[in-house]
Amino acid sequence: MRDIRVRGFQGIPTVIKNLLILNALVFFAQITFENSETVRIENWFALHDVHSVFFRPHQLITYMFLHGSFEHIFFNMFALWMFGSELENVWGAKRFLIFYMVCGIGAGLMHLGVLYMEMEPIMAYFRTLDPVQQEELLYSPTFKINTATLGASGSVFGCLAAFGYLFPNNVVYIYFLFPLKVKWFVIIYAAAELWLGIANSAGDNVAAPSSRLIESKKIPAPIMVTI
Numbered sequence: 001m002r003d004i005r006v007r008g009f010q011g012i013p014t015v016i017k018n019l020l021i022l023n024a025l026v027f028f029a030q031i032t033f034e035n036s037e038t039v040r041i042e043n044w045f046a047l048h049d050v051h052s053v054f055f056r057p058h059q060l061i062t063y064m065f066l067h068g069s070f071e072h073i074f075f076n077m078f079a080l081w082m083f084g085s086e087l088e089n090v091w092g093a094k095r096f097l098i099f100y101m102v103c104g105i106g107a108g109l110m111h112l113g114v115l116y117m118e119m120e121p122i123m124a125y126f127r128t129l130d131p132v133q134q135e136e137l138l139y140s141p142t143f144k145i146n147t148a149t150l151g152a153s154g155s156v157f158g159c160l161a162a163f164g165y166l167f168p169n170n171v172v173y174i175y176f177l178f179p180l181k182v183k184w185f186v187i188i189y190a191a192a193e194l195w196l197g198i199a200n201s202a203g204d205n206v207a208a209p210s211s212r213l214i215e216s217k218k219i220p221a222p223i224m225v226t227i
Helices: 014-032 041-045 059-065 070-091 093-126 131-138 153-166 182-204
Strands: 171-174 178-181
Touching (some): 070 093, 171 182
């Protein structure tokens, strides 16, 4: 059994380091063009519902490199560094990168599946409306056709689950003070993620977890949500 404590950033594995840099650069670009009327990064690269005119297949990859706030990216990247570094050291760079991307794409597909089941009955009704009614409904705050998703939580949570499976008896220090075995940390975190996700969905009418590893936000025309 080993203790997991926060170490310095020296010696960060190659893939983890590049992921941290890439996510930081993308977030800087998001901040730079946040109020731009011509450059809407989220419109092109956040993951949209398949019913939306903004949906593109490449968004299943690009959405995981976007974040909704500094808090959002900080906790995602902190967890990636803390748990992903050990996985990359054990698996090697190529295997870890494949795992990271598969987890992110898989989470995106699952999210799209949930959105599809939620939206299809609404779209069936939408198709019965005349063009004027459709346009009014399309930009209604309660209509989620152009809701977009962003965040690396799918990949990060995959890393956390893999770490818990490989090193169940290692000890992680909560708030750097309280020791807890990884297997219990993963279970507690997953339960909290589920509860917060349900609570967030009920309160905000958004099917997305609110753990801050994946976040949701809305922007004008189209609406945008992050997970």
